Amino acid sequence: MFDTLQDRLAATFKSLRGKGRITDADIDATTREIRVALLEADVNLAVVKDFVAGVKQKAKGSELSKALNPAQQIIKIVNEELIDILGGDTRFIRFAKQPPTVIMLAGLQGAGKTTLAGKLGAWLKSEGHSPLLVAADLQRPNAVQQLQVVAERAKVGVYAPQPGNGVGDPVQVARDSIDHARHGLFDVVIIDTAGRLGVDEEMMRQASRIKEQTRPDETLFVVDAMIGQDAVNTALAFEQGVGIDGVVLTKLDGDARGGAALSIAKVIGRPIMFASNGEKLEDFDVFHPDRMASRILGM
Amino acid sequence: LSADRIDDDTWDDFEATLISSDLGVAPTGELVESLRQKLRVEGISDPGQAKSLLRSELLGLVDPGLDRGLNLDHEPGQPAVVLVVGVNGTGKTTTVGKLGRMLVADGRSVLFGAADTFRAAAAEQLTTWGDRVGVETVRGEEGADPASVAFAAVDQGIQRGVDVVLVDTAGRLHTKVGLMDELGKVKRVVEKKAPVGEVLLVLDATTGQNGLTQARVFSEVVDITGIVLTKLDGSAKGGIVVQVQRDLGVPVKFIGLGEGVDDLAPFDADQFVDGILGD
Ligand SMILES: Nc1nc2c(ncn2[C@@H]2O[C@H](COP(=O)(O)OP(=O)(O)OP(=O)(O)O)[C@@H](O)[C@H]2O)c(=O)[nH]1
Ligand SMILES: Nc1nc2c(ncn2[C@@H]2O[C@H](COP(=O)(O)OP(=O)(O)OP(=O)(O)O)[C@@H](O)[C@H]2O)c(=O)[nH]1
Ligand SMILES: [K+]
Ligand SMILES: [Mg+2]
Ligand SMILES: [Mg+2]
Numbered sequence: 001m002f003d004t005l006q007d008r009l010a011a012t013f014k015s016l017r018g019k020g021r022i023t024d025a026d027i028d029a030t031t032r033e034i035r036v037a038l039l040e041a042d043v044n045l046a047v048v049k050d051f052v053a054g055v056k057q058k059a060k061g062s063e064l065s066k067a068l069n070p071a072q073q074i075i076k077i078v079n080e081e082l083i084d085i086l087g088g089d090t091r092f093i094r095f096a097k098q099p100p101t102v103i104m105l106a107g108l109q110g111a112g113k114t115t116l117a118g119k120l121g122a123w124l125k126s127e128g129h130s131p132l133l134v135a136a137d138l139q140r141p142n143a144v145q146q147l148q149v150v151a152e153r154a155k156v157g158v159y160a161p162q163p164g165n166g167v168g169d170p171v172q173v174a175r176d177s178i179d180h181a182r183h184g185l186f187d188v189v190i191i192d193t194a195g196r197l198g199v200d201e202e203m204m205r206q207a208s209r210i211k212e213q214t215r216p217d218e219t220l221f222v223v224d225a226m227i228g229q230d231a232v233n234t235a236l237a238f239e240q241g242v243g244i245d246g247v248v249l250t251k252l253d254g255d256a257r258g259g260a261a262l263s264i265a266k267v268i269g270r271p272i273m274f275a276s277n278g279e280k281l282e283d284f285d286v287f288h289p290d291r292m293a294s295r296i297l298g299m
Numbered sequence: 300l301s302a303d304r305i306d307d308d309t310w311d312d313f314e315a316t317l318i319s320s321d322l323g324v325a326p327t328g329e330l331v332e333s334l335r336q337k338l339r340v341e342g343i344s345d346p347g348q349a350k351s352l353l354r355s356e357l358l359g360l361v362d363p364g365l366d367r368g369l370n371l372d373h374e375p376g377q378p379a380v381v382l383v384v385g386v387n388g389t390g391k392t393t394t395v396g397k398l399g400r401m402l403v404a405d406g407r408s409v410l411f412g413a414a415d416t417f418r419a420a421a422a423e424q425l426t427t428w429g430d431r432v433g434v435e436t437v438r439g440e441e442g443a444d445p446a447s448v449a450f451a452a453v454d455q456g457i458q459r460g461v462d463v464v465l466v467d468t469a470g471r472l473h474t475k476v477g478l479m480d481e482l483g484k485v486k487r488v489v490e491k492k493a494p495v496g497e498v499l500l501v502l503d504a505t506t507g508q509n510g511l512t513q514a515r516v517f518s519e520v521v522d523i524t525g526i527v528l529t530k531l532d533g534s535a536k537g538g539i540v541v542q543v544q545r546d547l548g549v550p551v552k553f554i555g556l557g558e559g560v561d562d563l564a565p566f567d568a569d570q571f572v573d574g575i576l577g578d
Contacts, residue, residue, distance in 0.1 A: 039324045042507030045315055108505065109530065109558070110388025114419075140558070141396075141427040142420040149419035165427060197533040224388065228321040228507025230535035237534075251387060254472040256509035279387070279418070 005078075005297040008033040009071040022070045027059045030074050041257030041296045044232040047266050055081055079293050085266050087289030091246075091273070096217050099187040100132070100178065104214065106207055106242050107222035108234060109195030112250035112276055114143060116222055117192045118150035119276060119284040124188050125156055132186035134177040135160035136170040136210060137194035147192050154281055157186055170194065170206065175213040191216070198237025207242045220273065222248045223260065231260035232267050239268045249292075250276035253283065259296050304344040313353055320538035320575040321507055330356055354576055360541055363568035365550040369398075370496045370524065371407075371463060377493040378410070378456040378464045382449075382486060384521060385501035386513055387470030390529035390555050392421065394501050395467045396428025397555070397563035403433055407462040411436040412452025414445040414485055415469035425467050431560055434465075445469065445481060446488040453492040464493075473516035483520045497524050499552070504530045504537035514543040523547055528566065529555030536575050 012029050031052045038048045058077050095101045103120065105113040114137070121131040133151045135158065137143035144164035151158035159177045162168025174191050181189045193210060196203035211219060221235065221244040238244055247268075249261055252275050261272055272287045310331065317327040334353055343349055373379040381398070383391045395411060402409045411429050413436055415421035422438040429436040437455050439448035449466045456464035468485060471478035486495055500523045502510050517523055526544065528537045531554045540551050551566040 036324055039318060040508055042321075042509070045318045108533070110390065110503065112388065140424075142423040145423050146418075146420035153419075197530070199532075199534050224503075224505070226386070226503075226507060226509045227505045228510075228535070228539065229319045230321075230505050230533070233534045234505070251472065253474065254386070254509065255474050255512060256507065260507070 005034065005037045006071070006075060006299055008037060009075060012071070022059065022073070024060065026070060027056055027074070030059075030071070031056050034074075034078055037297060038259060038262075041259035041298070042228045042231070043259035043296065044229055044263035044267070047232070047263045050266070051081065051262075075297075075299075078297065082262060082293035082296060083289045085262060086272065086292050091271060092286070093273070094217050095188075100181040100189045101187065102178065102189045102191065102214050102216040102218075104191045104193065104211060104216040104219045105222055106193055106219060106238060106244075107195065108197065108224070109140075111195065111222045111224045113195065113222045114146050114150060114192050115279065116248055116250065116274075116276055116284075117147060117190050118154045118281055120190055121151065121156035122154040122281045123284060125154065129188050130157070130186050131188040131190055132157040132159055132177065132181045132184065134158075134174060134189060134191045135162070135164065136174045136177075136191050138162055138164040138168040138170050138173070139166065139194040141165055143192070143194065157184065171209045171213055174210045178214060189214070198234045198241070201241075204237065204241035211242055216245075218245045219243055220246050220248050221264075221270070222250060223264065225249050225252050225258040225260065226254060226256040227260045231263045235264040235268050239270075244268060244270050246271055246273040248272070248274045248276060249287065253277040257296050257298060258292065261292055262296060305338065305346055305349055309346045309349065313350075316576060317357075317538070320536035321510075322538035322575070323508060323511075323542050326360070326542055330360070350576070354572060357575065358568060358572050360545070361568040361571060362544070362550075365544075367525075367550045367552045367566055369552060372496055373462070373493070376457065376460075378453065378461050379497075380453055380456075380464050380466065380489060380493050380495045381497040381499060382466045382468065382489070382495050382521065383499050383501060383527075384468050384482060384517055384523075385470065386472050389470065389501045389503040389506075390527075391470065391501045392425050392428065392467050393558065394499070394527050394529065394553070394555060394563065395425060395465045396432055397560060398465055398553075399429065399434040400432040400560045401563060402463055408460075409434045410452060410456045410459065410461045410464045412449050412464055412466040413438040414449040414452070414466050416441060416443045416445050416448060417469045421467075421469065446485045449485045450488045450492060453489050457492060473513045479516065479520045486521050498522060499525050499527050501527045501529055502537070502540060502543065504528055504533065505535040506537075506539055508539065510539035511542050511546060514547055518547050518549075523549050525549055525552035527551070527553045527555065531574070532556045532562070537571075538575060
C-alpha cells in the first residue's frame with residue numbers, strides 16, 4: 001500500500017520519467033490516484049468527483065514548470081485547490097457591537113461541544129473577555145454537571161438554572177441566559193446544546209428555537225474529524241435546520257485524515273474556524289487550511 | 300458478456316451506494332469486480348437481478364452465520380466481566396447503561412464499574428444510567444487510577460455474587476500511547492480477580508475509514524471480542540464495520556438506535572445490508 005499521495009503519484013509517474021510534458025493520459029492516471037487518496041481520507045464521493053474534474057481542467061491548461069517534475073506539478077495544483085476550498089474567507093469570531101456576543105454550539109452527539117465550550121471560554125478569557133457558559137443541554141445524562149466542571153476548570157462563569165436529565169426547558173434557559181449575562185457583566189455567552197441527529201426534526205426545531213430566542217452572532221457546527229461520508233448529509237441538515245456560520249473540527253489529535261473538512265467547506269461554503277486537538281482546555285487552535293490540506297493528502 | 304450490457308450508470312450507482320456507506324474504496328472495488336465476474340458467468344444483464352446479486356454478495360461479506368451472542372460464561376463465585384472501550388464520544392457509557400437494562404430484563408444481577416475517572420462528570424453520567432436501569436455503580440474519586448476502580452468493581456461483584464460486571468472506560472484516541480497502555484493495565488489488573496470474557500469496541504456509525512485503524516490498535520492492546528455499532532438511528536450507515544469485522548475476525552454484536560434505555564438491539568446482517576442498499 002502507498003502511504004502518501006506523493007508516493008502514489010511517484011509510482012504512477014515512474015514509467016513517464018524523461019518525458020518532457022504531461023499528456024492527457026498522464027493526467028487521467030494521476031487523477032485516478034488522487035480520487036482514491038481523497039476517498040480514503042473520507043472526502044465525500046460527490047465532492048471528490050467535482051474536485052477531480054476541477055484539477056483535471058487546471059492540469060490540462062497549466063504551463064509546464066521546468067523546476068518541478070510532473071508529479072510535483074499536479075500535487076501543487078491539488079494542494080492549491082484544497083487550500084482554496086478550505087480557506088475561503090477564514091475569519092475570527094464576530095463580536096457583537098452591543099454585548100453580550102452570543103455563540104451557539106450545535107452538532108451530532110459526542111462531537112465535542114461541551115468540551116469546546118470550555119476551550120472557547122478559556123481562550124476568550126485569556127483574550128480579556130468575560131465568558132458565560134450556558135447549560136442548555138438538559139437531555140444527556142449529567143451534561144449540566146459536565147459543563148459546570150468544565151467552566152470551573154476554565155475559570156469562567158456558568159449559567160445552569162436547571163438540573164437537566166430531562167428536567168427543564170432548554171429554549172428558556174438559553175433565552176434567560178442573555179439577561180443573566182447582562183446583569184453579571186459577562187460579555188460573551190457560549191450556549192452548549194444537546195447533541196442531535198440531522199434526521200431528528202423535533203430536535204432540529206428545538207435548536208432553531210434556541211437560535212431565534214438568542215440571536216447568536218456565531219452559530220458553530222462542531223464536527224468530529226473522524227466522520228466519514230455522512231458529513232455532508234449532516235452538515236446540510238444543520239445548515240438547513242439551524243443555520244451555520246462557522247465550523248469547528250474536533251479530535252484532530254487522532255490520525256484521521258479529516259477529509260470531511262473539505263466536504264463540509266465545499267458543500268455548505270462556511271469557513272472552518274477552529275481546530276480542537278485534545279481533551280484538555282488548551283488543546284485548541286485556530287484552523288490552518290494549509291496544514292489540513294497536507295493532512296488530507298497524507299503528506 | 301452480459302455484464303457489459305448493464306450500463307455505466309448502474310455500476311456508478313452501485314459504487315456510489317457502497318462508498319457512501321463508508322464501506323471503503325478497496326472493499327467496494329473488490330465487491331464490484333466480483334459482481335461483474337459473476338454476472339458474466341451467469342449471463343445476467345438485468346439491473347434488478349444484478350442488484351439482488353449485489354445484495355447477496357454484500358450479505359456474504361457481513362457474514363450472517365457469525366455467533367453474535369454476548370459471552371457471559373463465568374466460573375462459580377466469579378462474575379462475567381465485560382469491558383467497554385473505544386475512542387472519545389462514540390457511546391460507551393450509554394451502551395453500558397443499555398446493556399445493563401438488557402441483562403437486568405434477562406433476570407441477571409449486574410454491577411457497573413465507572414473506570415472513566417478522567418472526563419468531567421463521567422462517573423455521574425454512568426451512575427445516572429445505573430439509576431435508570433436499576434444497577435449499582437462502583438466509582439472512584441475523580442482522577443483515581445482507572446485500573447483500581449475497575450478492580451474494585453469486579454471485587455465488589457465477587458463479594459455480592461453478581462452475574463455480570465460491566466466496566467465503562469474513558470474515551471481515548473488509539474494514537475495516544477500512554478492512554479492505550481493505561482487501558483491494557485485496566486484489563487490486566489481486572490484479570491487478577493476474574494477473566495474478562497468480553498471486550499466490546501464501541502464504534503460510532505458516522506466513523507469513516509479511521510474506524511479500521513482504531514479497531515486494529517484497540518485489538519492489539521485489549522483483544523477485542525465484539526463490536527457495538529452506535530448511532531445507527533442517524534443517516535450514517537456504518538459500513539466501516541464490514542472491514543473491521545473481517546480484519547479483526549470479530550463480529551458486530553449490538554447496534555445503538557438512540558439515547559433511550561431500550562435503544563440497543565442485536566446486530567442483524569439482513570437489516571444492516573438493507574440499510575446500506577436503501578431497500
Ligand atoms: N482526543 C480528543 N477528545 C476530544 C476532543 N474534543 C472532545 N473530546 C472528547 O470527546 C468526548 C465527547 O466530548 P463532549 O464535549 O462531551 O461532546 P458533546 O458534543 O458535548 O457530546 P453530547 O453532549 O453528548 O452530544 C469526550 O470524551 C471529550 O473529552 C478533542 O479535540 N480530542
Ligand atoms: N442518537 C444516538 N445517540 C447516541 C447513541 N449512543 C450514544 N449516543 C449519544 O452520544 C453521546 C455520547 O455518548 P456517551 O455514552 O457519553 O459516549 P462515550 O463513548 O461514553 O463518551 P466518552 O466517555 O466521552 O468517550 C451522548 O449524547 C449519547 O446520548 C445512539 O445509539 N444513538
Ligand atoms: K442510519
Ligand atoms: Mg455535550
Ligand atoms: Mg463515557
